[in-house]
Amino acid sequence: MKRFSGKTALITGASSGMGKDYARLLAAAGAHLVLTARREDRLVSLRDTLLAEFSVDVLVLPCDLMDPVSRQAMLDALDGRGVKVDILINNAGLGLQEPFVAMPWGHLQGMMDVDMTALTHLTHHFATRMQARGEGYVLLVASVAGHMAIPGYAGYSACKHYVRALGYALNGELRPAGVRVTVVSPGATETEFFDVAGHQRNLLAKLLTGKSEAVAWSALKGLHRGRREVVPGLINWLATLSARLLPYTLMRRIMEIIF
Numbered sequence: 197m198k199r200f201s202g203k204t205a206l207i208t209g210a211s212s213g214m215g216k217d218y219a220r221l222l223a224a225a226g227a228h229l230v231l232t233a234r235r236e237d238r239l240v241s242l243r244d245t246l247l248a249e250f251s252v253d254v255l256v257l258p259c260d261l262m263d264p265v266s267r268q269a270m271l272d273a274l275d276g277r278g279v280k281v282d283i284l285i286n287n288a289g290l291g292l293q294e295p296f297v298a299m300p301w302g303h304l305q306g307m308m309d310v311d312m313t314a315l316t317h318l319t320h321h322f323a324t325r326m327q328a329r330g331e332g333y334v335l336l337v338a339s340v341a342g343h344m345a346i347p348g349y350a351g352y353s354a355c356k357h358y359v360r361a362l363g364y365a366l367n368g369e370l371r372p373a374g375v376r377v378t379v380v381s382p383g384a385t386e387t388e389f390f391d392v393a394g395h396q397r398n399l400l401a402k403l404l405t406g407k408s409e410a411v412a413w414s415a416l417k418g419l420h421r422g423r424r425e426v427v428p429g430l431i432n433w434l435a436t437l438s439a440r441l442l443p444y445t446l447m448r449r450i451m452e453i454i455f
Contacts, residue, residue: 197420200333201226204253206274206281208261208318209288211238214337214382217412218285223250225416230279232259232270233288255279261288261314262306271321283333283419284322286315291339291352304351311355316362323366323375332375335419336363340383340427343436356381360425367424376422380415383432 205222209215211233219229223246231239236258243254255277259270274281290310292303319334326332341349342356363379370377411428418426427433 197221197225197416199420200283200416202228203282203333204228204230204280205283205285206230206232206318206322207285207287208232208259208314210242211235214408214412215285215287216242217409218287218416219246221409221412221416222283222285223252223254226250226252227283228253228255230255230257230274230281232257232261234258234260262309264313264317267314267317271318280325281322282326282331283335284318285335285337286318287335287337288314289337289339291341291349293348293352295348296350299351307351308355311352312358315359319362319366323370323377326375327370327373330374333419334366334370334375334377335415336360336377336379337415338363338379338381338425340381340432340435342381343440364424371422376419378415378419378423379425380411380418381425381427381432381436382411382415383429383435 200222205218205227207215207218207222207229210219210229210231212235215231215233219231219242223229229246229252231242231254233239236256239256239258243256246252246254257270257273260266288310290307292299292307294303296304315336319336323332323334326334336359338359339352339356341353342358342360344353346353360379360381363377366377367379414428415426427436
């Protein structure tokens, strides 16, 4: 990933899970980092670890992506410091498992604010500047769930459908300007996702859960190459293929058994 060396990457949701893996992999590739998430103590700890291991700059900017005022404050802070973001890793995401009508509206709205609104806001802000410069990289983290409709994850599936559609369109719009946009659609991954979602996984779901570092590596490799979408893992790729080929009722039943 030589193209990333010397560039500056902004990583959302950098305090845990794949966010930390993206940070480590990009630092190893020689990229300078801007780390953002709500939990400042975790960001500081990650920064100190990376500075001790790699010869890169690491800036910590805590931000609650759910809050538009907090997002704008982060963007203003970057401008105030003269930071030019070359690589945007839209990693932050929120998933909630609950029947749609049973979920409190505030929870659903918060998930949409993080998964769609914040992602779109940051993408629009930085892609506009990347297009003007004639170079840049944008990674949008979707999900295998964005290829199908999963009962119990109705809102989350819909959010990730949106992310995929946005990424596909931007890949075509921005490629002529030298900006690479890639969507990564992981399957179940060993992060804090299931704890936050309130999801007690069955044995099958646990067996199908992949490693976050492998997902992050596949995503960055695809972004480096300018691929439209990356679906890490053979099982996940087969799942997305099945979603296109199998009848909806059968796929829905399979998803109910797994999730």
